Amino acid sequence: MGLNRGFGSELCDDIALAISAERISERIAALGAVGCVEGGGVTRGALTDAEDSARRMVAGWLKPLGYACGVDSACNLVGRPPEASKVVIGSHLDSVPNGGRFDGALGVVAAVEVVEALVASGVSALPWIAAWMGEEGGLLDRTLLGSAAALGVLSEDDWARDTGHGKSLREMADSWRSRWPERAASLPLDQVEHYLELHIEQGPALDAAAQPVAVVRQIVGISHINVTVIGRTDHAGTTPMNDRRDAFAAAAEMALDVERLGRQRSGTAVATIGKFAVGPGAANVVPGRAQFTLDVRSPLDDTRHELVDQIRRSFSAIAESRDVVIEWSLDAETPAVEMDAGTRRVLGDCARSIGIEPMELASGAVHDAQNWAVAGYATGMVFVRSTGGSHNPAEHAESGDSALGAAVVALAAYELSEDPQQQ
C-alpha cells in the first residue's frame, strides 16, 4: 500500500527528522507567557486579550511558512497554506483558569511544527491549520465552542446567547474579529476531508506504560447533571442536631456515594462533583440548600447511563432518608465518539515507521476532534504522554515526546494528502 511506499521513502525520514523538539519547547514557553499567572499557570479565557495574543503569536509563526492567517466569524485562527491538502490540523489556545501550558497549546504548536517539517522537506500540499477559540467551556458554559462554530453547528440562539460579559456570543466574537486585518478566514469545509489533532493525554495511562504517544480510539461520552438539594435553613446554634434537615450534610453523603459508585467502575467510568455551593452560606446558619454539578464519563455509553441511573437512585434514597428534596436536571449529554478507523490505522502505521508501537487509548476529556468526527470528517487524534495531571499549572509534556507525536501527525498529514483513498 501507499503508506509503505511513503514510509520507505527518504522524504518521510526527512519529515520526521525536521521536527524540532527544541523549537516545540521554545514555543510552548513563549505561549506559556501569554496569560501567565502567579505560580506558573496560565489563564487564557475564550475571547480575551490573552487568547487573542496567543492567536497573533501563532499567526506570526505561520506567516514565514507562507501561510495566510486570519480569524473566522467565531474568532478561530485559520491558517491557509499556499497550496492546500485536504487535511486540517488543529487544537485550541484557550485554557481553564489557572490551567497548564500544554492543554491545547501543545496541539497548536505541534500543528505549526508539522508545517515546519513538511515545508523543510519540500512538500507542496500543506494542511490547513486551525486554533480553536473557547474549547474549555469558559463561554456559554459550552466546551468545544470554536470548532462547533466553524463546523456550522451553532444555532442562531447560541450566537445570540448572553456570554455573561454584557454581550452576545456574536457581538463578542465580532468585536475581537474586527481587530484583525484579514477577516472571515473560514475553512473551506467542502474541500477538506481529514482532521488531525495532537493533545496531551491529561491522564496517567501513557506514563504508567512508559510510552511516549498513543492513538486515540474514542472520546468518552459525558452526562452533565445539575443537582439541587433543598432542606431547611436553620439557626446553627438553636437547632438540635437531630432536628435538622441540613442540605449540605445530605449533599456530602451524596458526594461520597458518587465517589463509591464511580470507584466500583474505575477504569471504565469516572464521576465528579466539581462545582459546589451552599445557601445561604453563613457560618452560623444550617444550609437549607446545596447545589452542585455532576460530571459522569465513560467510553461506553451504556456504562455511563447505568452509572448515572445508579447515582440518581442513591441520591433519591439519601434524600428520602434525610427528608430533603432533590432536583435533578440533565443539562447536557454527549455520546461517546469513535475516531475514524482508517485514520487510526494510518496514525498507527506512522508511529510504527518511527519505531513506536502505539497504545490505543480512550480519551476521558472532550476534544474539538469529536466535533469533526460527528460532522463526518475522517478524524484522528494523537496523545502525548503528560504528567502532573491536567487543568493545573503542573501539567507537563516532555518536548522529546511532543516531537515524536508531532512526527506521527506530520507523517500522517503527508500520507493522507498523498493518497486520499486510504482513509
Added chain:
Amino acid sequence: MGLNRGFGSELCDDIALAISAERISERIAALGAVGCVEGGGVTRGALTDAEDSARRMVAGWLKPLGYACGVDSACNLVGRPPEASKVVIGSHLDSVPNGGRFDGALGVVAAVEVVEALVASGVSALPWIAAWMGEEGGLLDRTLLGSAAALGVLSEDDWARDTGHGKSLREMADSWRSRWPERAASLPLDQVEHYLELHIEQGPALDAAAQPVAVVRQIVGISHINVTVIGRTDHAGTTPMNDRRDAFAAAAEMALDVERLGRQRSGTAVATIGKFAVGPGAANVVPGRAQFTLDVRSPLDDTRHELVDQIRRSFSAIAESRDVVIEWSLDAETPAVEMDAGTRRVLGDCARSIGIEPMELASGAVHDAQNWAVAGYATGMVFVRSTGGSHNPAEHAESGDSALGAAVVALAAYELSEDPQQQ
C-alpha cells in the same frame, strides 16, 4: 420582699394589662416591610438603608412616649426616657440575608411595648431603650458588633478595619450617624445597672414543651474554625477514580463526621458547617481545594472543647487516609456566659405573677445580652416561643406569646427600678 408587694399591687396588674398583642403584631408587620425581600423574608444588613429606616421607625414609636432618640457613635439607636431608671432594654434591628421578621425585631418591638405599658400605667422612672446595630455578624464577620461598641470593648483596630464596603467601620458608622439630627446619643454606662432583652427562642424547646416564654439560664460558648482541605486539582475526565486526591470528597467525609460526632452529643452541643466553597470550582475539574467554616457550640465549655478536639482528630485521620493536607484555624472563641442569678429570679417571679411557670433554657444563639453580662451588668433574657426555625422567612412568634414575654420584661423593668437592691 418588695417583689411580692409589687406583684400584689394594682399597678402591676395595670402594667401587664397595658401590653397589647395587637400593637406588637402591627409593629412586627411594619418593621417586616423594611428590607423585605421576595418570599416574605427580610434583608436588613448592618449599616444599610434598611437598618437605618428600621431605626427611624422605632424612634417614631418612642418619641410620642416622651423619649429623645438619637444614635451613638456605632449607630446604635438610643432612646432616652424623660426620667431614667437604671434599666436598659434592648435588642437589634439588623437581620441575616433573607432572614425572618422576628429575630431581633421582636425584642425591639417588645422594648417599646414595655415603655407603652409603663407609661400607660403612670410609671415615672422608665428604662433606656437600645436597638443595636449589626448583631448578626454582617460587618467585619463579627456578631454583637453594636453592643460591643456601645460598651466600649471595640479596639481602635476594630474601628479602623475595612468593612468590605471600601470604608472602615468608623467611617461607615460616621456616615450613617451624620444623617441623624441628634448625634452621639450614648448610653450613660455608669448610671445603669440592669440589662434586659427579649428574643425569640429560635429553637424548638418551648414549642415542644407547649410553653410561651422561658428565662435564659446561659448563652452557649462558641468555637469558630476555618478549615481548608488541599488535595490535587485534576481533570475530571482523564483522572481515574482511584488516582484522585479530591479535596471535596475529603471534605464531604469530614462533614459527615461533624454530623455524626455532633449527634453523639445532641442536647448538649451542636456542630455546623455553614459556609462551603470548592476550588477551582468547574464542572470538569476535580476540586483541589475545599474551604469551610465549622461552628461548634455548647453551654458547657468543656463539652465544646472536647467536641472540637474530637472533630479535629477525625479530620486529621481522614486527611491522612486520603493524602490531602488540612489547615485548621481557630478564628474566634467565646466562652459560655451565665445570666445574672438575681435577675433570673426576678424574671421568674414576674412570669409566675402572670401565671406562667417559666422554663430555664440555654441559648444556642449569641445575643447582645452576653456583652452586657460580660461587662458586669446584671443581665437577664426572656425567650418567646418561636416556630419555623430561625434565620429564615418562616420564623414566627405568636403575638399572644410575645405579649406575655413583654409583660414579664415590663414587670421586671418596673421591679428592678423600684428596688435596686434586689439584683
